[in-house]
Amino acid sequence: xxxxxxxxxxxxxxxxxxxxxxxxxxxxxxxxxxxxxxxxxxxxxxxxxxxxxxxxxxxxxxxxxxxxxxxxxxxxxxxxxxxxxxxxxxxxxxxxxxxxxxxxxxxxxxxxxxxxxxxxxxxxxxxxxxxxxxxxxxxxxxxxxxxxxxxxxxxxxxxxxxxxxxxxxxxxxxxxxxxxxxxxxxxxxxxxxxxxxxxxxxxxxxxxxxxxxxxxxxxxxxxxxxxxxxxxxxxxxxxxxxxxxxxxxxxxxxxxxxxxxxxxxxxxxxxxxxxxxxxxxxxxxxxxxxxxxxxxxxxxxxxxxxxxxxxxxxxxxxxxxxxxxxxxxxxxxxxxxxxxxxxxxxxxxxxxxxxxxxxxxxxxxxxxxxxxxxxxxxxxxxxxxxxxxxxxxxxxxxxxxxxxxxxxxxxxxxxxxxxxx
Amino acid sequence: xxxxxxxxxxxxxxxxxxxxxxxxxxxxxxxxxxxxxxxxxxxxxxxxxxxxxxxxxxxxxxxxxxxxxxxxxxxxxxxxxxxxxxxxxxxxxxxxxxxxxxxxxxxxxxxxxxxxxxxxxxxxxxxxxxxxxxxxxxxxxxxxxxxxxxxxxxxxxxxxxxxxxxxxxxxxxxxxxxxxxxxxxxxxxxxxxxxxxxxxxxxxxxxxxxxxxxxxxxxxxxxxxxxxxxxxxxxxxxxxxxxxxxxxxxxxxxxxxxxxxxxxxxxxxxxxxxxxxxxxxxxxxxxxxxxxxxxxxxxxxxxxxxxxxxxxxxxxxxxxxxxxxxxxxxxxxxxxxxxxxxxxxxxxxxxxxxxxxxxxxxxxxxxxxxxxxxxxxxxxxxxxxxxxxxxxxxxxxxxxxxxxxxxxxxxxxxxxxxxxxxxxxxxxxxxxxxxxxxxxxxxxxxxxxxxxxxxxxxxxxxxxxxxxxxxxxxxxxxxxxxxxxxxxx
Numbered sequence: 001x002x003x004x005x006x007x008x009x010x011x012x013x014x015x016x017x018x019x020x021x022x023x024x025x026x027x028x029x030x031x032x033x034x035x036x037x038x039x040x041x042x043x044x045x046x047x048x049x050x051x052x053x054x055x056x057x058x059x060x061x062x063x064x065x066x067x068x069x070x071x072x073x074x075x076x077x078x079x080x081x082x083x084x085x086x087x088x089x090x091x092x093x094x095x096x097x098x099x100x101x102x103x104x105x106x107x108x109x110x111x112x113x114x115x116x117x118x119x120x121x122x123x124x125x126x127x128x129x130x131x132x133x134x135x136x137x138x139x140x141x142x143x144x145x146x147x148x149x150x151x152x153x154x155x156x157x158x159x160x161x162x163x164x165x166x167x168x169x170x171x172x173x174x175x176x177x178x179x180x181x182x183x184x185x186x187x188x189x190x191x192x193x194x195x196x197x198x199x200x201x202x203x204x205x206x207x208x209x210x211x212x213x214x215x216x217x218x219x220x221x222x223x224x225x226x227x228x229x230x231x232x233x234x235x236x237x238x239x240x241x242x243x244x245x246x247x248x249x250x251x252x253x254x255x256x257x258x259x260x261x262x263x264x265x266x267x268x269x270x271x272x273x274x275x276x277x278x279x280x281x282x283x284x285x286x287x288x289x290x291x292x293x294x295x296x297x298x299x300x301x302x303x304x305x306x307x308x309x310x311x312x313x314x315x316x317x318x319x320x321x322x323x324x325x326x327x328x329x330x331x332x333x334x335x336x337x338x339x340x341x342x343x344x345x346x347x348x349x350x351x352x353x354x355x356x357x358x359x360x361x362x363x364x365x366x367x368x369x370x371x372x373x374x375x376x377x378x379x380x381x382x383x384x385x386x387x388x389x390x391x392x393x394x395x396x397x398x399x400x401x402x403x404x405x406x407x408x409x410x411x412x413x414x415x416x417x418x419x420x421x
Numbered sequence: 422x423x424x425x426x427x428x429x430x431x432x433x434x435x436x437x438x439x440x441x442x443x444x445x446x447x448x449x450x451x452x453x454x455x456x457x458x459x460x461x462x463x464x465x466x467x468x469x470x471x472x473x474x475x476x477x478x479x480x481x482x483x484x485x486x487x488x489x490x491x492x493x494x495x496x497x498x499x500x501x502x503x504x505x506x507x508x509x510x511x512x513x514x515x516x517x518x519x520x521x522x523x524x525x526x527x528x529x530x531x532x533x534x535x536x537x538x539x540x541x542x543x544x545x546x547x548x549x550x551x552x553x554x555x556x557x558x559x560x561x562x563x564x565x566x567x568x569x570x571x572x573x574x575x576x577x578x579x580x581x582x583x584x585x586x587x588x589x590x591x592x593x594x595x596x597x598x599x600x601x602x603x604x605x606x607x608x609x610x611x612x613x614x615x616x617x618x619x620x621x622x623x624x625x626x627x628x629x630x631x632x633x634x635x636x637x638x639x640x641x642x643x644x645x646x647x648x649x650x651x652x653x654x655x656x657x658x659x660x661x662x663x664x665x666x667x668x669x670x671x672x673x674x675x676x677x678x679x680x681x682x683x684x685x686x687x688x689x690x691x692x693x694x695x696x697x698x699x700x701x702x703x704x705x706x707x708x709x710x711x712x713x714x715x716x717x718x719x720x721x722x723x724x725x726x727x728x729x730x731x732x733x734x735x736x737x738x739x740x741x742x743x744x745x746x747x748x749x750x751x752x753x754x755x756x757x758x759x760x761x762x763x764x765x766x767x768x769x770x771x772x773x774x775x776x777x778x779x780x781x782x783x784x785x786x787x788x789x790x791x792x793x794x795x796x797x798x799x800x801x802x803x804x805x806x807x808x809x810x811x812x813x814x815x816x817x818x819x820x821x822x823x824x825x826x827x828x829x830x831x832x833x834x835x836x837x838x839x840x841x842x843x844x845x846x847x848x849x850x851x852x853x854x855x856x857x858x859x860x861x862x863x864x865x866x867x868x869x870x871x872x873x874x875x876x877x878x879x880x881x882x883x884x885x886x887x888x889x890x891x892x893x894x895x896x897x898x899x900x901x902x903x904x905x906x907x908x909x910x
Contacts, residue, residue, distance in 0.1 A: 062788070131618070131636075132628055134790055169801070177780040178793050179800050192800035198778065198821035201805050201903065204812055207896025208873045219869040220904045230746055233796055234804065234905035241801035291788070296615040297603040346611025347603060352618070381633060 054401050057273060057286045057317075057332040058155070059266075059359075060180065061310070063294030064133065065336035066303055067356030068376075070106075071120050071369070075099025078376035082343040086299060086350070100369060105308040108315035109359075113368060117318060117327075118361050119419050121393060122371040125355030125386025129338060133294070133352075136337040141182035143391050143410050154394055155285050156185030157409045158402060169240040170247060173276065174287040175269040183287055188236070191244045196252050196272070199245045217242075251279025259320040266290045267313040274320040277330065284402065293336055297347040310334065314361055331362030331401055331420075335390070341382055355386035358393055366419050392417050427713040430467060430736045438467055444859055445744050448910040449701045450474045450733055451544025453757040456839065456856050471733045475582060475726055477543035484537050486575075487529050489568045495519040496566065520565070527567035531783050532769050534574060535776075538756045539764070545729075549581035550574060551752055552700050555791040557592045557624055559601035560784050568651065569597035570784050582726040585693050585718075586684050589625060593646065593676055594653035602789065605647040609661040612640040619789050621683070630688040631668060638665040643676040684723065690715040694728055701732050702743045704795050710737060745859055747910045748798050751779035754807060754908070761856065762814055762898075763835035771822050775813055778806050778821050799908075811902035815895045832891050836898060840885075846871045847879025853897065858906040866904070873897040 069086065073079045074093040093101035094110045102110055112118035126145040130136040139145050143154040152160065159171055172183045172190035179192045193199045203213035221242075223235040255275040261267040269288040276283060290310065295303050314332055321327040339356025355374055374384040392414040395406035400420035407413050432438040443462035447454030451474070454462065462470045473479075499515040538547045554577060564570055573595050580588075592598050593616075599605040604616035617639035621631050645660030646653070665674045668682050683689055694714035698706050714728060721727045732738055749757065755776050758764075764772060776782065780803055781792055809819040814833055818824025839856050843849045850870045854862045862870075867879075873896040874883055885891065901907060 130628075131633060132622055133788070134622075135628055174800075177787075177800070177803065178797060189800070193802045195821065198806055198809070199802060200820060202809050202812060202820055204815060204892075204895050204899040207892040207894070207899075208875065213873065213896055213900065216869040216873050216900055217903060220866050220900055224863070228746070230748060230796060231905050231909065234748070234799060234908055237799055237801060237804050238808070238905060241805050244801060245805065294615075294788075296613055297606045344611075345613045346608040347606030347613045349603070349606075349613065351614040 053329045054403075055277060055284060055286065055330045056397060056401060057270075057288065057330060058182070059310070059314075059332060059334035060287070060289050061293050061306075061334055061336040062133075062137070062289060062291040063336070064136075064338045064340055064352055065293045065306075065356055066295060066299065066350050067336075067339035067353075068342065069299075069303060070103055070307060071096075071122065071357045071373075072101050072103060073099060073373055073376065074101050076373075076376055078342075082376065084344070085348050086344045097369060100373065103304065103307045105304045106311045109307075109311035112311075112315060112318065112361065116367040117363055117365070118314075118359070119365055119367045120369050121358045121360060121388060121417055121419060122369060123355045123374040123384065123387035124335075124358045124371070124390050124393060125338070125384070126389055126391070127386075129354040129383070129386070131338065131352035131354075133337055138181060140335060140337055140390060141180060143394055150181075152184050152186055153180065153182035154409060155182045155287075158285075158398060158404050159185040159190075160187055161404060161408055169244050170281055170283050172285045172287070173248075173273075173281070173283050175272055176287070176289045180287055180289075183285065188240070191240065191248070193245075193248065193272075196249055199241075199248060201242055201245070248276065248281065251276050251281040254279045256324075259316055259323060261316040261320075262309065262312045264309050264313070266309050267316060270313045270317040271320070274317055274324070277321065277326050278324050295340070295349050296345065296351060297349040299349040310359075318361065327363045331360060331365060331397070333393070333397060334359040334361075339384065342376055342379060342384060343382060354380075354383040356384075358390070360419050364420070366421065370417055370419050388417060389414060396420055426737060427710060427717070427731055427735045429734050430739045432467075439463060441744070441859060442467070442739050443470070445739065446470060446474075446733060447544070448753075448757075449738075449747070451548050452538060452753055452760050453910070455761055455835065467734055471730060474545040474733070475730060477546045480542040482541060482543055482546075484533065484540070487526065487533055487571065489526065489571070492519070492522050492526050492568065495522050523565065523567050524561075527561055527570070527784060528770070528773075530567050530571045530574070531773050534783060535756065535773055536766060536769055538752070539759045539769075546578060546581055549725075549729075550577045551750075552697070553577035553581060553588070554783070555786070556696060557588075557598065558786045558789050558791045559595075559597040560786045562785075564597045564600045566597075566600075567784075569600060572651070573597040582729060583724070585723040585725055586680065588725075589620075589683075590677065590680055592624070593620070593643070593680065594648075596648035596651060596653065599646065599648050599653070604643055607640060607644050607646065608659045609641075609644045612637070612644055612661070614640040616640070617643055617679075620679075623789060623791075625683050625692055626686055626688045627692050630686060635667055638667045638674075639679050641665055642667065642674045642679045646676050690719045690723075693723075693725070694718050697725075697728055698732055699794070701729070702735075702738045703746055706737070745861060745909050748795050749908055749910045750792065750794070750798060751776045751781035751803075751807070752783070753910060754779070754810065757910075758810070758814060758902070761835050762833040764814060764833065768813075768817075771813055771817075774822050775806070775810050775819065779803050779810070804908075807908060808903035811899045815899055832894055832898075836894070840894075844882060844884075845879060846874045846876030846881045846883045849874060849883050849894075850879070850897065853901055857901055858904070858909075861906055861909075862904075866906075870897045870901060873900050 069088060072088045072093045074090045080087045088103060092104045094104060094106060095101040109118055135147055139147055141153045142150045155172060169191045174180060174183055174192040177194060179189050183190050203210040221235055221238045223232060252275045255278045261271045273286045292306055318327060321330055335358045336356055338352055338354055340350035340353040344350050371388045374387050391410050395410060395414040396416045398404045398406040398409055440459055440463045444454060444459045447458060447462060496519050499519045502512045502515050541547050559573055576591055576595055602616035602619055603613050607613040614636055618636045622628050641661045642665055645656040647656050648654060662673050664671060667674055667679055668686060670682055691711050695711050698714060717731050718728055755772050759772060813819045813822060816824060817830055839852050840849055843852050850867050854860055871879055875893045876883060
């Protein structure tokens with residue numbers, strides 16, 4: 001009870017945790033305290049001078065995004081030679097610089113670049129790239145290009161570094177059905193939700209009575225000492241779920257709305273994140289997912305639709321944050337596990353490749369295009385050579401946005417990329 | 422000798438073949454057993470029980486397959502319009518009509534499979550179909566046609582314990598797979614690597630046992646493997662019959678040769694055994710155990726049945742590391758609950774919806790890697806859905822699935838049967854906990870259930886005499902199913 005709240009106050013606040021009594025492990029009680037007191041977010045941050053309110057949103061573009069058809073090198077003949085069927089015609093590209101431009105469906109993205117809230121980091125990858133979805137995704141999640149098996153991810157290690165003896169479940173919130181490895185910490189796995197309406201336990205109401213059932217539920221699910229791993233994990237997850245569901249739904253209730261979002265799953269995730277930010281949920285990192293980038297065949301229409309979703313979804317999100325007055329607090333970082341082969345295949349698609357651009361959004365970023373385009377002619381096995389290590393991007397975010405020491409989290413020093421001052 | 426070996430389980434004075442092991446076998450080789458089934462398997466003994474499970478064809482199975490005649494006609498009509506270059510609007514409308522009918526048919530196929538899993542007298546057959554669906558993955562929306570996915574499901578069902586090499590050859594020619602991993606468009610000159618890569622990485626050898634060049638060469642070998650009119654066809658004009666070097670062997674290989682070479686690789690003999698052991702017993706087995714299984718697999722030239730028999734009769738399978746340590750998949754949780762408690766056929770669409778919400782949408786796998794497993798199924802989101810699920814069976818609705826109007830259904834027939842002859846609150850709770858959580862509840866947790874029944878002590882009589890006691894019984898069932906213990910198999 002080091003946060004200055006006595007057990008009595010704790011009970012008076014009517015927290016569900018009470019029934020667990022002495023069996024509650026310390027991290028759970030601290031969890032409950034943190035959630036009742038948004039100022040406890042201080043326990044996961046920060047360095048003097050770094051705003052404690054900074055929030056990171058990670059967007060995972062699953063499947064391997066075709067970077068060359070996203071940030072299009074329209075000034076480069078090699079691009080057109082490699083892609084007779086799939087290249088975006090020069091006249092359709094939304095020009096950003098003299099020889100680089102955006103896919104024609106990214107008009108909202110371009111508007112954000114012009115407003116100074118969107119940027120692209122070119123040629124991001126890592127040495128000896130894996131072309132396996134699963135291995136490469138794991139490498140991005142663990143920030144370990146050696147691909148060693150790990151139980152915690154880079155964001156999880158950030159949580160652990162700030163809060164070594166406890167976990168605050170809502171420090172990391174994932175929107176989706178399974179928790180990404182990136183967010184897993186030694187101290188616990190955080191909160192995942194998809195739909196706030198189903199994010200609550202419902203008593204059966206007409207039997208023992210709702211209140212009685214709630215209490216019996218806690219008796220049944222209270223963690224106990226010395227139980228084997230899996231059942232202990234289940235009990236802790238259940239208690240975290242019940243505690244955080246109350247807090248999340250309360251945060252969401254405060255949301256005013258008014259900004260229209262596109263009607264797709266990704267936009268729905270971004271809207272839910274905006275709702276939680278509006279409700280001042282004590283969360284440092286949110287995680288959202290897009291899927292479908294694995295465009296081996298007939299890529300054109302699918303890829304265009306996905307880039308449209310990315311641009312319009314993030315655009316709506318930032319207009320929402322502006323309306324809330326929270327736009328200063330939030331950056332978005334979008335990545336994919338790899339880019340795609342420079343040359344198209346024979347089925348109007350592209351196979352797995354290597355380096356690709358990342359995307360970054362926020363009012364306090366340096367907008368525009370960062371880094372250099374990898375050569376389209378000096379390839380390794382037909383694939384691009386990366387010019388920026390993805391861990392440099394992580395290091396920049398950890399250092400300049402989250403106020404953490406990147407070397408401790410990533411294992412060594414990486415150059416910063418100047419998209420954050 | 423360590424208990425975590427493939428050595429056969431031999432009952433002894435201190436470690437008998439008992440109801441707990443019988444229940445464990447029925448859980449893992451199927452979707453769990455009712456108390457009478459557990460009693461029977463406990464009497465039969467392990468060997469006879471495993472024989473029965475493996476030799477499932479001795480039990481009749483008849484469920485009418487969905488009919489695709491009308492759907493085929495819709496797709497045919499669309500294809501003809503496209504071929505005749507009919508006006509775009511006409512083509513568009515025909516396409517929408519076919520797609521809509523196809524999605525409805527997919528739902529029908531899902532209901533057909535789920536009711537089969539609930540009713541089947543061949544639980545291991547359906548459990549193996551689920552295994553193959555999660556390993557040799559295909560699904561909507563990438564595969565547009567429900568009929569192709571149905572055909573693939575039947576391929577898995579036809580011989581789910583047969584020869585793995587034959588299964589790999591069959592899946593390489595399976596239209597749904599050809600479509601899902603784009604091999605139908607894999608053409609000479611500019612190959613499409615999608616199928617070749619996943620065949621190596623996810624279906625047979627595993628990452629680290631081949632090079633990027635092997636992927637490219639294998640992709641060339643599978644050029645021209647496509648399908649037409651719902652059947653595999655080899656398109657010689659699109660096949661690259663030039664020389665290739667694959668896993669160090671040079672020749673003018675085609676897809677069949679690639680599979681032959683794959684099955685000569687030592688890593689292949691370990692791949693499926695590990696997957697099967699993890700599916701039935703526990704995750705991350707010792708390498709020595711995997712090697713023993715690989716030996717069984719090689720000796721039988723890649724037959725699956727001997728492998729499954731070895732696993733289900735091993736001491737490792739009945740060790741504490743295996744028993745009640747597996748997180749039920751959503752399919753297992755939902756099907757098992759329906760088998761135990763009973764669910765009428767009108768409820769099947771909602772059971773499927775519940776599985777979808779919990780993260781296992783049959784025929785809509787998240788990606789080619791298949792489903793999560795173990796603790797991967799559990800997040801703060803899914804655990805609440807899983808805990809709420811019992812209200813679907815008990816009241817007809819749960820958060821996310823609206824209840825149809827009108828009154829609450831009766832306590833499910835299966836639950837009633839569990840309670841025959843139980844006269845006190847303590848007996849009721851013991852019956853439930855034994856049947857639903859292998860008895861693994863501590864006394865203070867049982868006390869919570871006794872309180873849910875409205876009783877102060879275990880000795881208090883519990884007489885079911887009307888709506889009030891039925892509601893209390895529902896409370897107790899809901900609470901028991903809203904517990905970590907019920908999530909484990």
